[in-house]
Amino acid sequence: MIEIQNLVKIYESGKQKVKGVQDVSLTINDGEIFGIVGYSGAGKSTLLRCINMLEWPTSGNVKIDGVDLTSLSRQELRRARQKIGMIFQHFHLVRSKTVFDNVAFALKAAGKSKQEIRNKVDDLLEMVGLQDKRDAYPSQLSGGQKQRVGIARALANDPNVLLCDEATSALDPGTTRQILLLLKKINQELGITIVLITHEMGVVKEICDRIAVMQDGKIIECGEVYELFARPEEPLTRSFIDSVLQLELPEHLVKNRRGTLVRLQYRGEAASDTVISDMLQSFRVKGNIIHGKIEYIQNKPLGILVLELIGDESEVKRAIDFMHERTGGLEVIEHAA
Template sequence: MIEVKNLVKVYSTKKNKVIGVDNVSLTIKNGEIFGIVGYSGAGKSTLLRCLNLLERPTSGQVIIDGVDLTTLNKKELRQARLKIGMIFQHFHLVSSKTVFENVAFALKAAKKSKDEIEKRVNELLEMVGLSDKRDAYPSQLSGGQKQRVGIARALANEPTVLLCDEATSALDPSTTKSILALLKKINRELGITIVLITHEMEVVKDICDRIAVMQDGKVIELGTVYDIFTNPKEELTKSFINSVLQFDLPDHLLKKRTGTIVKIQFKGEIAEEAIVSDMLQTFKVKGNILHGKIEYIQDMPLGIFVMELTGDPDEIQRAIDYISLRTNGLEVIASAA
């Protein structure tokens, strides 16, 4: 388990002080994939680098598996870091070394024997799907392949924690999905705790169990991915969600409508029930679906529909009350003229 307690990181310059991380406290459970989300300058990468003390906190504690890293001497910290792997946005591979040699580097630093290194590197290259690239150089690899080498290298010393700093930001969408699938496989099969920094909510939706949203060095919202997506509290979080689940209709389309426009959110199992169909059969209203989509987040459905209701105003209100009661997620966008 990772515990961050009252963590502060301040950068001092000649003219002023800049707060990178501002009194952050959070707990990351063993075996979960935890996302830290925020725009550039929010403090998320600084927080991540504080977790293995690549950035030493100004104050506060970083406790991993019961050990406060901030209290360790240099030798003890080097040993602790062997169990904390890290992968980067730009791979950081040694261009003059082969794939095998890049992965073996961490094992050599840990003073493993030649036979141990040979066996472990071969296992890792098979795990990340690069056995056939063992003798290739980074210049001969695609971006996705380079990141797979980075992942293999980070796993070399069998870490319990894997830190990912914008690990997919330099990749195209298709390659991103394959890397996320690999990280999820590693998490599920090896039980490794993954902490993932990103500004892309699509990445969060695909892989994370819980997320923290950061702004100005602070964590402003924290929760499970499903709860954050279905009920965001902060405006920044809502803007992130809208980048993935965009359901707003253009103004010119709304102006053409004469009925009542409603946006309905269906959470969990309710998303798979025939609530709209039941409503149309129960009340004397007509329904025209203008936009709709069902997303699956952590294998749980989230449905959002925008529809126009026409008919007697009293019947429309009864229909709205019926759906509101069944879904607890209805918003009237425009009332009937």
């Protein structure tokens, strides 16, 4: 378990003080994939680097499995870091060394024997699907292959925690999906806790169990991925989610509408409910479907439907109340006619 308590990180430049992280408290459970989301400058990478003390907090505590890293000596911290793997956006591979030697580096530093190193590296390269690239150099690899080497290297000392700093931001969408599936496989097979920093909500949707949304060095919202997608409270969280679910209607679909536009959200089992047909049969209104889709998040459906309701004002209101009661997720779009 990772426990972050009242963490503050202040950078000083001359007389100026900039707060990179402001009083963050957070608990990350064993074995989960935890996402930290925010735009550039939100403080998410600083927070991640404080977890393994690459950035020393100005105040506050970071505990991993009950051990307060801020209280350790340099030697004790070096030993503790062996159980915290880290992968980076730009890979950080040694160009002059082969794939084998890049992965073996941490094992050599830990004093492992040649046979132990050989066996471990071969196992890791098989896990990340790079057995045939054992003797290749980084310049001969694609971006996805370089990141696989980075993942294998981070796993060399059998860490309990894997920190991922924008691990897919330099990759194309297809390669990003492959890397995310690999991380999910590692999490499930090895039980490693993964903390994933990203500015892409699609990455979070793909593999995370819980997320924290950061803004101006603070966590403004935190919870299970499905719940935040279904019920975002903060405007920033909503904007992130809208970018993934593509809920913004083009202006030409809204313009010159005669009725009331509503956005209906189905959660869980309600995504397959007959609420629309029941509403049309129960009230004297007509309904036009303007936009609709169903997303699957953590294997649970989340449905979004935009309707134009045409009819007498009182009937439309009754229909809206009916659908809201059935789904618990209905919004009248303000710019509707």
